Amino acid sequence: MHRKTLLLNMYGAMLDRLGSSHWYPGDTPFEIAVGVILAQNTNWQNASKAVFNLKNLDLFSAPVLYALPEEDLAEHIRPAGYFRMKASRVKHFLSFLRTACRFDMELLKSQEMEILREKLLQVRGIGPETTDAILLYALDKPSFVVDAYTARILNRHCLMPENVSYPELREYFMEVLDPDIRIFSEFHALLIRVGKTWCKKKAGLCASCPLADFLE
Numbered sequence: 001m002h003r004k005t006l007l008l009n010m011y012g013a014m015l016d017r018l019g020s021s022h023w024y025p026g027d028t029p030f031e032i033a034v035g036v037i038l039a040q041n042t043n044w045q046n047a048s049k050a051v052f053n054l055k056n057l058d059l060f061s062a063p064v065l066y067a068l069p070e071e072d073l074a075e076h077i078r079p080a081g082y083f084r085m086k087a088s089r090v091k092h093f094l095s096f097l098r099t100a101c102r103f104d105m106e107l108l109k110s111q112e113m114e115i116l117r118e119k120l121l122q123v124r125g126i127g128p129e130t131t132d133a134i135l136l137y138a139l140d141k142p143s144f145v146v147d148a149y150t151a152r153i154l155n156r157h158c159l160m161p162e163n164v165s166y167p168e169l170r171e172y173f174m175e176v177l178d179p180d181i182r183i184f185s186e187f188h189a190l191l192i193r194v195g196k197t198w199c200k201k202k203a204g205l206c207a208s209c210p211l212a213d214f215l216e
């Protein structure tokens with residue numbers, strides 16, 4: 001089967017079975033971007049508790065958070081886990097925003113995707129997955145996000161080698177699919193949901209999985 005047809009059929013099967021994922025929640029591009037950083041190594045629910053804390057204290061704006069001492073930020077975002085490390089990452093991201101766009105997310109959005117991607121990759125603590133998630137979910141840029149679940153699922157379906165790198169895996173989707181923000185956003189979310197529920201590390205629960213029909 002043609003690669004594009006195969007991927008879109010897999011996407012359709014997951015969407016039909018699981019429904020829309022509504023990722024990432026957030027009222028503004030800034031909230032989504034900070035939420036992406038806070039959600040590293042945890043789930044969105046814990047990240048949103050940290051965002052709620054900051055909003056509750058009237059601290060949730062880029063200039064205010066930029067001025068807030070890092071130790072105070074760390075205390076407020078405790079529910080997100082790894083709170084000291086994440087406070088440092090949020091601080092680096094805020095410094096980037098100040099320099100790149102004076103905290104104006106619309107100005108950031110107006111920049112060309114690949115240039116912006118390179119700049120975000122230079123920010124300490126912002127790796128490729130976080131960069132692509134910020135580009136896609138906060139800035140509406142068609143940058144496909146991949147992760148360990150994506151790698152495992154594609155490998156088990158004989159589409160990727162076992163130790164595929166992040167750039168190779170992302171490139172596969174970017175080359176095959178048309179740059180559609182809606183499909184990119186949903187596809188990544190659906191793969192994570194399938195990975196967590198069915199495509200477990202030790203063995204896949206293939207019999208009941210939405211992607212069972214795509215096994216060779």
Ligand code: SF4
Nearest residue numbers: 156199204206209211
């Ligand atoms: S659980 Fe089985 S069918 Fe589902 S994604 Fe993993 S390998 Fe494919």
